[in-house]
Every structure is written in structure tokens, then in C-alpha cells.
Amino acid sequence: MNLNKCERCGCFFTSKNQVCPNCQEKDENDIKQLKKFLNDSDVDVSVESLSAQTGVSIKNVNRFLKDKNLYNTFTSLGLNSENNNNISISL
Ligand SMILES: [Zn+2]
Structure with a gap:
């Protein structure tokens, strides 16, 4: 029996x-x-503003995004997750 x-x-x-x-x-x-x-929004939404406007914490949003299906659903609905911490951009 595993405890989580x-x-x-x-x-x-x-x-x-x-x-x-x-x-x-x-x-x-x-x-x-x-x-x-995301459905109701006409523009792309960042993780930060999604969290701010729904009251769901960024931690929870990021946790949901680790699920590939949810990630695909959210991004297809207009979530802009390119500022996510698993992508690093060096200029
Ligand atoms: Zn719990």
C-alpha cells in the first residue's frame, strides 16, 4: 500500500x-x-493572468498543465504557456 x-x-x-x-x-x-x-476569453491568456482572474493558484494551474491532456486542452482554448518555467529563452 502506497501513501501519497x-x-x-x-x-x-x-x-x-x-x-x-x-x-x-x-x-x-x-x-x-x-x-x-479560457472558452469565454477571445484573447490569449497567460498562466499568470489565468490564475489572477480565476482565483486558481499558479501552483495548481501549473500542476494541471503537467497533465498532457489538460495541457493540450488549455492551450487549444487559448492559454499562452510559453512563459512557463520549463522553457528557457536566452537572447
Ligand atoms: Zn487534499
């Missing part, structure tokens, strides 16, 4: 998810909210 630490509340739980069952629902609500915001 919840990425949201820090409690320990036993499943393969990133968050505990209590926070699973919060994650789903956050994702729904982010998708809705």
Missing part, C-alpha cells in the same frame, strides 16, 4: 492521484472554471 501526499492540502491518502479524494472535487471544479474562462 496530497498536493493541495498535504494530507496522506492511498490512491494513484495527485490529490486526496477530498481535494479531487476541488481540482475538478478548478479545471472546469479554468476551461470556462
Whole structure:
């Protein structure tokens, strides 16, 4: 039996998810909210302004973006993630 630490509340739980069952629902609500915001927005949105305007923390947005499917969904809806920290630009 493996114990995981919840990425949201820090409690320990036993499943393969990133968050505990209590926070699973919060994650789903956050994702729904982010998708809705991106859907309604006509312009490209950065991770920072997405976080600021939806109230979902940057930490959580970045965690969702680690999921390839969510990343593709969010970017196809107009999320501009090129300022993300896994891409470094040197001029
Ligand atoms: Zn939790």
C-alpha cells in the first residue's frame, strides 16, 4: 500500500492521484472554471493572468498543465504557456 501526499492540502491518502479524494472535487471544479474562462476569453491568456482572474493558484494551474491532456486542452482554448518555467529563452 502506497501513501501519497496530497498536493493541495498535504494530507496522506492511498490512491494513484495527485490529490486526496477530498481535494479531487476541488481540482475538478478548478479545471472546469479554468476551461470556462479560457472558452469565454477571445484573447490569449497567460498562466499568470489565468490564475489572477480565476482565483486558481499558479501552483495548481501549473500542476494541471503537467497533465498532457489538460495541457493540450488549455492551450487549444487559448492559454499562452510559453512563459512557463520549463522553457528557457536566452537572447
Ligand atoms: Zn487534499
